[in-house]
Amino acid sequence: MSVEYDHPAELLSAGASRRTFLRAAAISAAGAALAACAPRAAGDVQTKVLRVAWGGAPATLDPLTASADVEIAFLNAVYDYLIDVDSQSNLVPRLATDWAVSDDGLIYTLTIAEGVKFHDGSDLTLGDILWTFDRLQSDGPTADLYARVASVESGEGNTIIFKLTEPNPDFLYDLSDNHAFILKADALNIGEEFNGTGPFKLEEYTLEDRAIFKANPDYFGGAPGLDLEFIFFADAEAAANALRDGSVDMLLRMDTPTFQAFAGQEGFQAINIPTNGHDLIRLRADRGPGQNELVRQAFKHATNRQEIFEQVQLGYGAVGRDTPIGPLYGPFYTEDIPLPEHDPQKARDLLTQAGYPDGLEMKLYVPNSGSRPDLAQKLAAQWAEAGINVTIELQEEAQYYADDGWLEVDLGITGWGSRPTPQFYLNVAYKTGAQWNEAHFSDPELDDLIDQAAVTVDEVERAAIYRDIQRVLIERGPVLIPYFFAQFGVYAAGVSGVNLHPFAGRTRFDGATTA
Numbered sequence: 177m178s179v180e181y182d183h184p185a186e187l188l189s190a191g192a193s194r195r196t197f198l199r200a201a202a203i204s205a206a207g208a209a210l211a212a213c214a215p216r217a218a219g220d221v222q223t224k225v226l227r228v229a230w231g232g233a234p235a236t237l238d239p240l241t242a243s244a245d246v247e248i249a250f251l252n253a254v255y256d257y258l259i260d261v262d263s264q265s266n267l268v269p270r271l272a273t274d275w276a277v278s279d280d281g282l283i284y285t286l287t288i289a290e291g292v293k294f295h296d297g298s299d300l301t302l303g304d305i306l307w308t309f310d311r312l313q314s315d316g317p318t319a320d321l322y323a324r325v326a327s328v329e330s331g332e333g334n335t336i337i338f339k340l341t342e343p344n345p346d347f348l349y350d351l352s353d354n355h356a357f358i359l360k361a362d363a364l365n366i367g368e369e370f371n372g373t374g375p376f377k378l379e380e381y382t383l384e385d386r387a388i389f390k391a392n393p394d395y396f397g398g399a400p401g402l403d404l405e406f407i408f409f410a411d412a413e414a415a416a417n418a419l420r421d422g423s424v425d426m427l428l429r430m431d432t433p434t435f436q437a438f439a440g441q442e443g444f445q446a447i448n449i450p451t452n453g454h455d456l457i458r459l460r461a462d463r464g465p466g467q468n469e470l471v472r473q474a475f476k477h478a479t480n481r482q483e484i485f486e487q488v489q490l491g492y493g494a495v496g497r498d499t500p501i502g503p504l505y506g507p508f509y510t511e512d513i514p515l516p517e518h519d520p521q522k523a524r525d526l527l528t529q530a531g532y533p534d535g536l537e538m539k540l541y542v543p544n545s546g547s548r549p550d551l552a553q554k555l556a557a558q559w560a561e562a563g564i565n566v567t568i569e570l571q572e573e574a575q576y577y578a579d580d581g582w583l584e585v586d587l588g589i590t591g592w593g594s595r596p597t598p599q600f601y602l603n604v605a606y607k608t609g610a611q612w613n614e615a616h617f618s619d620p621e622l623d624d625l626i627d628q629a630a631v632t633v634d635e636v637e638r639a640a641i642y643r644d645i646q647r648v649l650i651e652r653g654p655v656l657i658p659y660f661f662a663q664f665g666v667y668a669a670g671v672s673g674v675n676l677h678p679f680a681g682r683t684r685f686d687g688a689t690t691a
Contacts (some may be wrong), residue, residue: 179234201393218662223391226671226688229415229424232545233384233408235578238367239357240316241342243577245429245593246408246683248354248529252296253389253404255357255372258286258305259337259348261682263449263675265596267348270397271300271358271373272336279342281633286351288334292396294360294375295370302330317604317611318355324630342631344639346597353600354593354679370635376688384408391686400686412546419444423689425668428680431547434665445667451678452504454496454660455551459556460586461654462616465538470530472654476516478523479555484658487491489549492664496657499649500601501642503660507635508598513650523562535563535613541581541588543573544654547661548589583614590614596664598642606649615654622648 177657219259224405225671230246239251260270272286288623292300309328312318324341331337340347350356360371365537370378375397391400403440409415418424439446457464459475466472485495494503501511502528527535542552552568559566576582583592595601603609608618632638649655665683667678670691677683 179601183688185581190663196209224512224690225405226402226674226685226690227405227407227424227428228267228685229407229409229418229427231412231415231429233571234560235575236367238371239355239359240311240318240366242355242367243506243593244573245679245681248404248679249428249683250387250406251281251357251372252374252375253376253685254370254378255290255359256374257352257356258288259352260684261349261596263677263683265678267352271305272351273557275348277631281345284338284340284347285331286336286338288336289396291552292332292373292375293394295392296360297684298360300358300373301338301361302334304357305336306330308359309359311359312356316355320394320604320607320611321350321353321600332543343633345610345633346599346630347445349600352596354431355681358432372619375684376404391654395634395686397686401689404685407472419666419668422668425664425671426674428664428683429546430666430675431550432488432492432664435492435666436490438666443669445669445671446593447667447676448492448662449664449676449678450493450504450660452500452598452660453594453598453663453678454502454592454657455546455548456500456592456614457551457555457656458588458590458615459654460616464586464617465530465532466586466615467656468530470526471532471536472652473516474526474530474562475525475559475564477519477526478559478564479656479658480558481515481656481658483518483558484554488554489659489661492662494660496659497646497650498653498657499646500647500657501598505598505642507639510639510646511642513647515650520558520560520561528539535565535691538564538566538587539569539585540566541569541571541576541585542578543582543589543591544570545573546591551658552589556620583612588614590592592669593681599626599630602645603630612617617654619648619652634691 222523232246234247234250236242237250238248242248242251257270258272260268271289271292274288275284275286294300306328312324313322324344326339326341329337329599375392377392380388386405392405393399412430412434415427419427428436431656435446435581438444459472460465479496490637497515501509540552543546549570556566556568565682582588605612625641628636631639632641663676663678663680673687673689674683
């Protein structure tokens with residue numbers, strides 16, 4: 177979704193047995209041996225290492241399907257995007273040094289940096305970019321995202337040309353999508369071998385334990401000043417304790433109480449920033465109770481969003497309005513459409529009208545990450561007042577997301593990471609048949625509005641379309657979004673040069689320094 181997708185894997189506690197896989201950083205056609213296996217020569221200088229704690233381990237490292245913060249962070253260290261998005265949601269150069277757009281908005285010409293090399297020493301070519309985008313257009317959520325790309329071609333000099341079938345005011349942001357890492361053409365064993373152009377070379381990867389990266393001295397953007405280590409923890413408490421005892425230098429993504437425990441403590445920098453990320457509660461709209469619009473309305477009336485925001489998020493972030501279009505989207509966001517008021521009795525009456533006079537019994541599937549378990553408990557308590565009784569099925573994230581189980585359940589919670597534009601969510605999760613339409617919602621008016629918004633360049637006209645989209649989702653959508661969460665990061669006092677990103681996995685570490 178990511179989406180923030182906290183992909184859960186079967187995480188093992190410290191000291192338990194682990195299966196270990198070592199990956200070479202530089203991959204030749206026949207494979208390469210790990211540099212980490214060689215002993216240091218006498219007199220070698222020990223490079224400083226930034227140690228980052230993550231609550232959870234990668235479940236998949238194929239850029240096409242990766243989505244969890246820890247997965248995107250891993251890939252972001254090893255590979256490059258054409259265009260990046262900074263912590264303020266500004267477009268910034270990466271492999272593309274600059275770009276131009278035709279007057280009709282259909283042709284995008286990107287100039288690619290010269291002298292870029294993969295970790296195996298081979299040169300980045302335009303053919304590598306063409307091959308990567310052919311793959312991105314063929315499968316996964318990016319197939320929807322790039323559906324309006326008519327062609328990708330080599331241009332004059334070191335340029336790549338994207339030709340669109342229709343104008344897309346968000347296209348440069350689409351090129352910065354989480355999955356759009358540039359791979360070497362005809363790469364094999366993607367997700368198991370890692371030959372990127374990025375600022376760090378993978379030296380060692382121990383499944384469910386850690387990943388060790390060495391600074392890439394030949395990085396075209398400037399060699400990082402330190403090495404990097406990701407340490408994977410089974411739970412947030414273990415990660416927080418590692419930060420407290422100095423075993424790690426940084427912790428990204430945590431529940432609100434953990435963040436509050438660090439705020440104001442000497443020796444730590446506790447940082448929080450607003451985001452467009454949100455926790456989504458949704459009903460399957462194609463089967464079971466969720467097919468009935470009255471049931472969907474009952475869930476809305478049974479939910480007290482303000483209370484959830486105050487008690488689960490403790491006031492960090494913003495109250496949600498059952499749509500992915502939040503206050504950070506400025507003129508695209510509106511509060512003109514009234515939300516269904518919290519009214520348990522009205523919810524009961526709606527269930528009776530829908531044919532459920534004795535209420536509902538359902539399972540609520542919840543990934544075990546962040547504040548989502550707390551959210552589930554609060555929802556269960558509120559809904560019980562309206563006759564909606566749920567059994568909470570708490571699951572490790574990686575398994576929940578990795579096997580697409582989250583797309584199948586009738587009632588579930590999903591963490592969606594922050595994106596710089598609202599159109600991403602609409603294209604991949606709300607349009608009929610979209611790859612990540614987890615509610616399986618199909619609404620002709622909504623589909624038409626999403627298509628209009630995708631090609632409307634005038635901001636005022638686009639804002640009016642987004643207002644109608646919010647109306648549809650508030651009135652009859654099978655989704656609840658009680659809040660937009662803040663992004664949390666806690667750094668040791670000596671860490672600098674790391675700007676926390678709204679999508680934590682997009683935080684860059686190549687400019688980091690440590691005391």
